[in-house]
Amino acid sequence: xxxxxxxxxxxxxxxxxxxxxxxxxxxxxxxxxxxxxxxxxxxxxxxxxxxxxxxxxxxxxxxxxxxxxxxxxxxxxxxxxxxxxxxxxxxxxxxxxxxxxxxxxxxxxxxxxxxxxxxxxxxxxxxxxxxxxxxxxxxxxxxxxxxxxxxxxxxxxxxxxxxxxxxxxxxxxxxxxxxxxxxxxxxxxxxxxxxxxxxxxxxxxxxxxxxxxxxxxxxxxxxxxxxxxxxxxxxxxxxxxxxxx
Amino acid sequence: xxxxxxxxxxxxxxxxxxxxxxxxxxxxxxxxxxxxxxxxxxxxxxxxxxxxxxxxxxxxxxxxxxxxxxxxxxxxxxxxxxxxxxxxxxxxxxxxxxxxxxxxxxxxxxxxxxxxxxxxxxxxxxxxxxxxxxxxxxxxxxxxxxxxxxxxxxxxxxxxxxxxxxxxxxxxxxxxxxxxxxxxxxxxxxxxxxxxxxxxxxxxxxxxxxxxxxxxxxxxxxxxxxxxxxxxxxxxxxxxxxxxx
Numbered sequence: 001x002x003x004x005x006x007x008x009x010x011x012x013x014x015x016x017x018x019x020x021x022x023x024x025x026x027x028x029x030x031x032x033x034x035x036x037x038x039x040x041x042x043x044x045x046x047x048x049x050x051x052x053x054x055x056x057x058x059x060x061x062x063x064x065x066x067x068x069x070x071x072x073x074x075x076x077x078x079x080x081x082x083x084x085x086x087x088x089x090x091x092x093x094x095x096x097x098x099x100x101x102x103x104x105x106x107x108x109x110x111x112x113x114x115x116x117x118x119x120x121x122x123x124x125x126x127x128x129x130x131x132x133x134x135x136x137x138x139x140x141x142x143x144x145x146x147x148x149x150x151x152x153x154x155x156x157x158x159x160x161x162x163x164x165x166x167x168x169x170x171x172x173x174x175x176x177x178x179x180x181x182x183x184x185x186x187x188x189x190x191x192x193x194x195x196x197x198x199x200x201x202x203x204x205x206x207x208x209x210x211x212x213x214x215x216x217x218x219x220x221x222x223x224x225x226x227x228x229x230x231x232x233x234x235x236x237x238x239x240x241x242x243x244x245x
Numbered sequence: 246x247x248x249x250x251x252x253x254x255x256x257x258x259x260x261x262x263x264x265x266x267x268x269x270x271x272x273x274x275x276x277x278x279x280x281x282x283x284x285x286x287x288x289x290x291x292x293x294x295x296x297x298x299x300x301x302x303x304x305x306x307x308x309x310x311x312x313x314x315x316x317x318x319x320x321x322x323x324x325x326x327x328x329x330x331x332x333x334x335x336x337x338x339x340x341x342x343x344x345x346x347x348x349x350x351x352x353x354x355x356x357x358x359x360x361x362x363x364x365x366x367x368x369x370x371x372x373x374x375x376x377x378x379x380x381x382x383x384x385x386x387x388x389x390x391x392x393x394x395x396x397x398x399x400x401x402x403x404x405x406x407x408x409x410x411x412x413x414x415x416x417x418x419x420x421x422x423x424x425x426x427x428x429x430x431x432x433x434x435x436x437x438x439x440x441x442x443x444x445x446x447x448x449x450x451x452x453x454x455x456x457x458x459x460x461x462x463x464x465x466x467x468x469x470x471x472x473x474x475x476x477x478x479x480x481x482x483x484x485x486x487x488x489x490x
Contacts, residue, residue: 052400054340057347057393067336070343073318078339091312094323095299098315101349102302108353116361117374118381129362129374136363148302155297 002028003079006045007060009034011229012177012222014107015060017072018079020173023216025083031221033059072107073100076170085173087165096164099152099171106145106178107230110185113137114232123227127236134237138189142182146197149175153199160199161206172207179204181231186238247273248324251290252305254279256474257422257467259352260305262317263324265418268461270328276466278304317352318345321415330418332410341409344397344416351390351423355430356475358382358482368472372481379482383434387427391442394420398444405444406451417452424449426476431483 003022007015009031022029033045048063049055056070062079063069069078077097080086087093111119116133117126149163158166163175179200182190194201207213216222225231248267252260254276267274278290293308294300301315307323308314314323322342325331332338356364361378362371394408403411408420424445427435439446452458461467470476 052396053402054336055396055400056343057350057390061343067339069339071346074339074342074346077342091299094312094314094319097319097322098301098306101316101319104346105302105353108350112357117377118385120381120385129377132362132374136365140363140365145302151297151300155300157298 001065002030004030004032004063005060006032006048006056006063009042010223010226012181012225012231013060013229014072016177016223017103017170017174018060018062018075019221020177020213020216021076021079021083021085021170023221024168024173024210024212025085026212027079027083071104073097073104076100076174080170085168085170087167087169089165092165096169096171099149099163100174102145102148103171103174103178106141109137109141109145110181111230113237114234123232123234130234130237135239138186138239142189143196146193146200149178150197150200153203161203163203168207168210172203173213175200176204176207176213180208181225184225185231185233187233188238188240191240246310247275249275249277249308250305251277251293251301251308254287255468255471257426257470257476258305258474259317261422261468262348262415262419263305263307263320264466265422265458265461266321266324266328266330266415268466269413269418269455269457270330271457272324272328316349318342318349321345321419325415330413330415332412332414334410337410341414341416344394344408345419347390347393348416348419348423351386352475354382354386354390355426358430359477359479368477368479375479375482380484383431383484387434388441391438391445394423395442395445398448406448408448413452413455417448418458420445421449421452421458425453426470429470430476430478432478433483433485436485 005015005018007013032040033042035041045059054068056068060072060075061068061070062075069075087096113134114123114130115126116129123130152163153160156162156164162168163171208217227233250260250263252258277285278287280286290304299313301313305317305320306313306315307320314320332341358379359368359375360371361374368375397408398405401407401409407413408416453462472478
């Protein structure tokens, strides 16, 4: 039975981290809210959110038979071993989950660059604050996070080709997505990213070349980045960061 | 060998969610950064953050022998089964982790009520924006999150005494901490919380009465809430929420 992924149609958003894992593994899955007909579409997703017990707080969530798993990192910790995208060793698996949660925190901070005051308001109603927050994000938070991820690659005793251990994990796929998203949302600030974080750049390029990922990225299943998702390109928020980033 | 908890001394902060689990279980642990002498203190914590591989991104993190676990939800997923504070059933355990991650998201939003623009700036430099964000938080986000947690208690087929299954888990302890923190930070907005979310109120009271928790709360190990932590009481951010909250 295929996995059922529940996420908003029309955006990559947080669902994309799960899609990338399913696509890399060649796993059968249904992107429920993007479908049509009985049991498909946004209505099917929101209906399931009301089902008790075990109702998720928000998309994305995944259904595998009777099991419902919510939150990106939780979903990936659940799927990773099943898809061959998790380390075997317990200490490494805990480390991978920690990295995945750090990635989740970064994603929340990216979101708040365009919604620093309220998710319920339009971007246009908080642009002034968004400029301030985006500047602090580019000056301080991006170097902190990306510097950390770069060091995680450097520190991998199996080499910098993967974030954890000697094989591809969901963390690598998610780091690719951060890289792609930053390049889309902040092309000026991210212009010299390749020089700044070379291991991350190489990892992102290697992930994009993997046959299943490349096929996915070229397909219509890969939604384009847009200004409804997490990574949004608002030129007024994008600026060369302090110290040349 | 006792667990070693690494977190900033002087605040409850995110470390408190871990402390509550260790204290409830009566587990031996060392609060490393609050200690003195060799291998203790903030220096010992920051030194460990530089150790490669498996360095954590930020406190809190936990060391158990050779294993280092970072992020509150990851730590609690690791500790829960060892401390008897996790459900046995896999579906329930995944649900508990999802709830724990929802709690983590709420904590990040609480933090951003006083730091909506930049963690690197003082509160005093972003008070105007903090007022806007706090209002949106109290009007929209708190009802959304607490309404969800209340429904999770209602929906528990074993009854509303616990969030997941028929026994105490880390989720219940964490919900107590959210309840206590909101009462401290936003006493006006939270004044009628007991009427609004009665199951949560009962849960928080029941947790506070548990012998080990009560002993801990009365001890000097329980740091008081203060204006360096996550839950800060700034009267200008506290206001009766829309619709009487």
